Amino acid sequence: MALPASLTNFLPSSIRPSQPSRSLFGRPRSAAVSPGARFTRCALNVEDQDVARRSANWKPSVWDYGFVQSLDADFAVDKYTEQVHRLKEEVKGQFHREMNQVAELEFIDVVQRLGLGYHFETEIKNALISIYNNTEDVQLSDDLYAASLLFRLLRQHGYNVPQDVFQRFMNKTGTFDESFKKDVKGLLGLYEASFHGLEGETIVDEAWNFASKHLKDLNLDEVPANVASHVSHALDMPIHWRPNRLEARWFMHMYGKQQDRIPSLLRLAKLDFNLVQSIHKKEVSNMARWWVELGANKMTFCRDRLVEHYFWCCAMVFEPQYTDFREMTTKLTNMVTLIDDIYDVYGTLEELELLTDFIVRWDITDIDKLPLTIRACFLALYNTTNEIGYWTIRERGINPIPYMRKVWADECKAYIKEARWYNNGIKPTLKEYMDNAVDSVGGMIVLLGSYFLTTDKLTEEGLDYVSKIPSLMHCSSKILRLNNDLSTSSYELAQGDNFKALKCYMNETGASEEAAQEHIRHLVRETWKRMNRAVFENNLYPGFGPFLNAGLNLARASQCFCQYGDEHGLSDHETKVHIMSALFEPVPLD
Structure with missing residues (x-):
């Protein structure tokens, strides 16, 4: 397969191929070869130097770009x-x-679960301030549901309600009273x-243990159908971990069945969902056009996941006014996957060392030292990043390129x-692996962009702070990495890829795969606790709200995409169902 003409346009004219090159795309690292790896012969550059390259056998995109x-x-x-x-006034x-x-x-x-919270931020804020200042009635009642709802909503909005609110539901042994089961x-x-807990909160931890056990023990045939649906939905994934657009779509259906529903509220939710979805459709259409014109949809060594990438960005920041964030961050996420697959799939170690030097120096001088395909992909990354930097300088008055570099x-x-x-056959410990893998998962570049591409109050001080990778960014990227490894490890190891978190833990401890999975899930829960605290601590600069939400939402997207397998790498059924409901299929109004 020849390098797409649109990608060769990224190359300086002096180093573009004079004729179509042969078979340019394949999979990585020739030094240590998996027994199951498939090889293709690929022309590296205009001199047609032959190098054996592995193939990841990535599935093609499930989407028709037309x-x-x-x-x-x-x-x-x-x-x-x-x-x-x-309806909004009503x-x-x-x-x-x-x-x-x-x-x-x-x-x-x-209102929030229907996806309408962004329309009523002032009203919600004022109501919660009043409730927070007058919580005696709820705090002193014996209503477990009321106390739990108070705790969840206030913590969600930045009020660090003490865990002691649950103490009166516990017995002297420090466990929840069995009468509540x-x-x-x-x-x-x-x-x-319980998913809004912080590190070290033993009462909240006990709440999770108690509630999880007894909900799982329920015979759902013995409870009302709507209650059973809510229990199954929660055990599948809690509200705090769900992307808002998917939750809104599901909750509209459930709310419509309630006898006490407010018709104007439900009608507004449906209309708003469809209006926002219509904006998202136009954006993803623009992104598909960009991707096809770039020629990247023709490359076979890397994952073609343009629509999935857009949906990740939509899950991070869905509000209609943030088109620039979604479109530019979709470009960044595509560049992340493209460069990741060069390192994981296409390049030899020598080529990757050279590419790393070019990226660290951010210099295209002597770019012809890179093989043609790697050269074109690096220039796509370079130009895309500089384009986003130019937009930010023009719109915000501050240059983010040094931070992005x-x-x-x-x-x-x-x-x-x-x-x-x-290549050297090194088996890192889980700690060694995770210390590195939080950077390699790609979350930092999109989270950095989620600050300067959303705020209308961009400052150098804020950008400096975000560039130092505060706890929120680190936790969000760590959750992304852990969830990714839980879902992809078996598949990628079968392809001869790097060790993942599961394998590192198994190598280090001798644990079974099942025990390793449980340990990684435990790390996910613990990292969520740290991120919950980080949201309290990181709202330091004006215009930080969308950035904080984006950090939470990136982790939520990873929970959603990775729950049933490698939905990013394999692009199978579950992701397509999510995307169809969130992006392509309007909610029926009647």
């Missing part, structure tokens, strides 16, 4: 403008009606609240370290 490019903002905004405005009025604290908390919860609503609320350099240093381990 279909994706044809998508448009087909939900007529003008047709519904007046109705949406009227819902605002609901915040001011007389209701007790529990009813007010339930209303806020419904029959309170299904209370158990469900306690379970959801550093993150790319750190990422590629992590890649090359893994390549050296692989």
